[in-house]
Amino acid sequence: MPCFKAYNYDQNAMVVINYQDQLQPGTFEHAVHYLIEHKLDFSVFHPKYRNDAAGRLAYDPAILLKIILFAYSKGITSSREMQWSCETNIIFKALSCDTVPHFTTLASFVSRHADEIEALFEQVLLVCHEQGLLGNELFAIDGCKMSSDASKEWSGTFKELGEKREKLRGLIRHHLLEHYARDKAETEADLDRDIRRAKTILSLDTAMNKVDRFLKTHSPRMGRGSESRK
Template sequence: MPKAKPRFRPYSHDQDTILVVNYKEQLQPGTFEHAVHYLIQHKLDLSVFYPRYRNKDTGRRAYDPAILLPVILFAYSRGITSSREIQWCCETNVIFKALSCDTVPHFTTLAKFVSSHADEIEELFEQVLLVCDEQGLLGHELFAIDGCKMSSNAAKEWSGTFKELEAKRQKLKRLIRHHLKEHHERDEAETEAELDRDIRRAKTVLSLDESLQKVDRFLKTSSPRMGQGKRRKEVKSNITDNESAKMTTSKGTIQGYNGVATVDKKHQIIIDAQAFGEGQEHHTLKPVLESVEARFKKLGIADSIYQQGTVVTADTGFANEANMKYLHERQINGYIPDNRFRSRDPKFQNQKDK
């Protein structure tokens, strides 16, 4: 015999309510969102963004960078990089509402802010780094460098050498001529099915013509892209994003960038981050080390950081003869294993014998 059900309080998810929310109280001390809010409101100089605006006397009021920045940074910390999704979060998430003071920036405003303020955002990054150093969060003992491959918005199908792109252009021309010839051979459609077919063919021709114009414009306005190896030779260009590169990952071939970050050991704080349109990591070591050194000198942290006992580490992807020579000449204390280091290590030899 089934047991009698206890008496519970009734509930329903399908109901509305009105809440009194103080947005400042949602930014609790000790959280990332509170730290971002405090830094932007009280520590960072946002006047670096002001020259971009031209609405002092007339024009529509703009969103203050003090509103856009915390929203974008908090979204990135949660793995949200889509401007449309950030806008949606500002509409629905109480933390985003608190950071944006209950405003909802349009996704185009968010995207334009990020894409058009690269230099200003880099300067802001340096201000944050200076605050971290003043708070004793940087140890300057060991810098670890590593990279990861990131997809771009460009399709890898639009990649190729100039010879390959020229072949693609000729193929598009042949396809257009083929479809136009078929269209002229049938001047009038006799049935509804034939009319639909002619409409599809016309759309195909328009699409092919648009692609042809895209390839043609690129070949007329661009130059072959050269690699950085010992023997400089042409590498594949990309019509949509020619700064990106075709590269192999564990999940297949992508069109994208090699994101390289340098991290201070003490509190795992990123001190440099760059994106390279280069599949091979060893070409990125020198510019990364020089960028870190220049930034530390500019901020007054150290005139020559690598001569003050700082150790640099990186994985085998950064190892080649040119980099070893560079480290030696610059007297940088670097530890970068080559891809045969395991075969020389007795520990790994013993494991292989077992």
């Protein structure tokens, strides 16, 4: 029997990292960070803040937007789950610059600034789509997926661009509405990660058994024509 080095995922580690180094160029998270940090105007958010003369310092809208948009890309539409991700996930920690906004802060921000968030996310996602960063695993809702082959789709008419814009706008709005609903109905019990992990493992085991049964009970089918293929 071959011998391999042992490894254990269930452990903590003290690691010295640079947060910007975690946002690798060419990734969706790097694009989100760069566009929100350097290309968007956040003055639209300022009128609703009243702490210029007194009061506690507020989280920068840029930080909150990065957390929320990246969370949506991973199918996370719970403010509590976003807070937990900022505490534990290295990409979230990098995007948030190692801050951990309370879930009530995230929920309040989304509820107070829905229209502004939708408009800004639309701009970011259009650029990400043009760069081919919206793969099929991102923002897939009810079978509606943005193609990652941007080079074939981007060179078109203004009408086609408008259609892409409307599609992205619908995806963003879906996530915002899901976010409202989750925050309203969710309790701490819903976020019991041991239960969620067990359910996920059970689902993976079921899927693996289904694939295994299929492979054991079905034979390859040969295509017809001059070149027979399985």
